Amino acid sequence: QKEVEQNSGPLSVPEGAIASLNCTYSDRGSQSFFWYRQYSGKSPELIMSIYSNGDKEDGRFTAQLNKASQYVSLLIRDSQPSDSATYLCAVNPQYGNKLVFGAGTILRVKS
């Protein structure tokens, strides 16, 4: 079992729709969770961080964390073509300082 799992996609949504990206992790004691966006040829860019159960909203982005289910998700409302990118889920395990990254989900927003 991979430590952090994401559906590789591509996930295709029409412009203006809600894009839902999902991530599961194996270390139940994980403390912190992050979503990164990576455009082709660019380095990862932090979008959201979440540390406690529930929802965290920032503009069009909402991160959701459920530690009991070991599940973290990212919702993008009013999706725009500029949101088309690879989204990486990263988890800090209970022990250690190294982030563990998922394989990433490719999102395509069609106008």
Added chain:
Amino acid sequence: SAVISQKPSRDICQRGTSLTIQCQVDSQVTMMFWYRQQPGQSLTLIATANQGSEATYESGFVIDKFPISRPNLTFSTLTVSNMSPEDSSIYLCSSRSTANTEAFFGQGTRLTVV
């Protein structure tokens, strides 16, 4: 958020040679990391750069191939030694101020070995 300057941004190198990549953070950070990213793949951690001591390497990566220096809390280098075409990849520097905080990335170095 930390601003990380990484250079060179890209290079084309001959096999058998070495390339040193530099990473400069605009503030003192506890942790610095080096990643490799193959085309279409996710990030693979090469090593944790430790200030004033030897880097901690992940399985599959060795110091002779990827020597790392970290002389202070804002600067690190990664050398890719005795390069082969299989080393062609994007190399990324990353920093975290403390445990459980966000990681920030440099702009990456696109290395092509011919």
